[in-house]
Amino acid sequence: MTDDPREIVSALFVLAGALLTLASAIGLVRFRDTLSRMHPAAKPQVLGLVLVLLGASVRIFPHIDLGMLLLAGIVAVCTAPVIANRVGNLAYHESVEDGTITHEAPVLEKFQASEANRKNTP
Template sequence: MSDDFVEIISALFVLAGALLTLCSAIGLVRFRDTLGRMHPAAKPQVLGLVLILIGAGIRVFPDIDLGMLVLAGIVAVCAAPVIANRVGNLAYRESVQDGTITHEAPVLEKYTGPGIDGRRDS
C-alpha cells in the first residue's frame, strides 16, 4: 500500500474517534444526573479511544509501540464499564438515602438489607 493511503485511513480512524469523544463530552455536559451521565462516560468515550488507538496503530504498524496501543485499548475496554457501573450503583444508593428516589427505596432495601449505618429507614 502506498503511504498516502495509509495516512488517509489512519486519519479517518482518528477523526471518527475524536468525534465520538466529542459527542461523549457533550453528553456529559447535557445530562443532568449521574445515572444519565454513566452512558456517555463509558460507551462512546471508550469506542472513541479505541478508534483513535486503531488509527495510531495503523500509522505505527511495524514499530514495537503497537503493543502498548493494544494494551491501552484492552485496559480501557475492560475498566470503563466496571467504573461506570460502580459510580451508578453508588449514586443510586445515595439518592435512595437522600430521599430523591422514594418509590424504589423499599425494593432496594429488600435486596440489599439494612442501610450503610445498619439501620432500616422507615
C-alpha cells in the same frame, strides 16, 4: 495531501474517534444526574479511544510501539464499564437514601410496616 492510503485510513479513524469522544463530553455536560451520565462516560468515550488508538496503530504499523497501543485499548475496554457501573451503583444508593429516587418508597414502607408489626406482636 499524500497518496498513501494508510495515512488516509488512519486520519479517518482518528477523526471518528475524536468525534465520538466529543459527543461523550457533550453528553457528560448536558445530562443532569450521575445515572444519566454513566452511558456517555463509558460507551462512546471508550469506543472513541479505541478508534483513535486504531488510527494510531495503522499509522505506526511496523514499529514496536504497537503493543503499547493495544495494551492501552484493552485496559480501557476492561476498566471503563466496570468503573461506570460502580459509580452508578453508588449514585443510585445515595439517591435512594437521600429520598431523591422515590420509586422504591412503597416497598420500603411495606418492609418497615412488617418489621413494626413483627416487633409489636408477642
